Amino acid sequence: MKQFLILAIIVLSIAQIVARPVEYSDGNDDVLAPEPEPTEIPIGKYLLFTTKANWIEATKQCRSKNMKLISILSEEDNDNVVKVIKAAGEGRIGFWTSGNRRKTNGVYFWGNEKKITYTNWEAGKPDNVRSNNGEEEQCIEIMGLNILKWNYRFCSNELYFICEEPHESIDETQPISLLFAQQILTVQMFGYYENNENEEVLTPEPEPEPLYDLVKKYHIFTTRVSWADAMRHCQSEGLQLVNILSKEDNDNVIQAIKDANQGEIGFWTSGSRTNNNGTYVWGNGQPLTFTDWENGVPDNLHAHTGYGQEECIELKGYHILKWNDHLCSYRLYYICEENTKQNLFSK
Structure with a gap:
């Protein structure tokens, strides 16, 4: 009985040590504080940011890391991104993707200029809500509340975001373009023609100008x-x-x-x-x-x-x-x- 009691005390002590929060010293041994939560979580080729930013700021922060805001080109891409979000213990707050709807003909594009073909919209989306000041929902998020389906949001909303290492097919010289809450001026336009199979084909018109803040x-x-x-x-x-x-x-x-x-x-x-x-x-x-x-x-x-x-x-x-x-x-x-x-x- 005595041996059993000693073993129980040892197990309880180990459990208390394991459960104790990680602490660090800031140079003063008398002051201990919880280790701060990371705001950048690297997982494979992805980098998750758990600080909120609007779509434009998210795009810029990814570029500052020599990365791109994520493009989801296939079901495999989508499954991988969802797995990464879950692996990071996230999902309550939505994540920006690079997807957006240009003002020209309402065509959906990723930030790497690829037209969106695979989709994983939440039921009833996109619904293109318009705000009182005329802003349209033009940017694609992976929804929060652990839904993790696609949704359209105002590009001025602030969400978490995911950067990725660029795909080899991305042209790094191409600017990203969209109308952003009447604060962004874009002059990049696209034309369309039909080929012999009556398939709509995207063709760039004259050299696009870059995106501007006002x-x-x-x-x-x-x-x-x-x-x-x-x-x-x-x-x-x-x-x-x-x-x-x-x-x-x-x-x-x-x-x-x-x-x-x-x-x-x-x-x-x-x-x-x-x-x-x-x-x-x-x-x-x-x-x-x-x-x-x-x-x-x-x-x-x-x-x-x-x-x-x-x-x-x-x-x-x-x-x-x-x-x-x-x-x-x-x-x-x-x-x-x-x-x-x-x-x-x-x-």
Whole structure:
């Protein structure tokens, strides 16, 4: 009985050691921390990234590793990719592939310019949902929730992604092209003709130009004008009164104001509801999807005091820099924006 008790204690001690989480020292022996989870998981020719990125960023990160976002050319490729995801203990969050649907004739392509022939869509997909700002679902993911079937997503969504060593047939000089959330300009087009067997054949037209980001540059004006005069002045300079379409835009505009040591006086944006039945839109016609209103606004305050309707959006002064609805006739500083093209893959 005594020997059995000693054996049980030894087994329990070993189990506790095995179950103990891996620890590492950061140079201070008094401080131990769990070993960080890997964000890059190499398995065979694949490299899984378990940090989230949009489709464009995923493509760029793969290229920075001299790899490609995965193309799934056959059932064997698909089975291998699914096995790799499961082997990494992943599947709850979706993974980007290189597949996308070009604006020309809605044809599906992989990032290596091969037309998609084998498919493994989830039932009812692709369904091509369109967002309020006009973005279409154009990029192919391997679905999360451990479904691991193909699905179409907005290319601006952030997912995990998988890079692979390039297939020998990939032409590394070919750029990848798609329309991305109205932030990406592409001029790569393809034509089609029919051969003698009436089979559709893809034929490249003139040398494609590369994919570009539209990079915003801000011009801050510290003369006080009405909203309409701010709009006119920006247009006279070949610019436009600032549109804030996302949190990233908002953060960048606020940083530009701070960099210019401004903020005491408010700044006009292009947002207004003057010609849209009471609904706020930006100067480029897009609806407000992201907002950063000051607490309690929009409140149309001046309408209650007889001064008129507050129908234009300012970035509020007094260094608050939250959104506020204001009389369009009020005189504020203003910000014009300039969109410049930057080659996506030369950054």
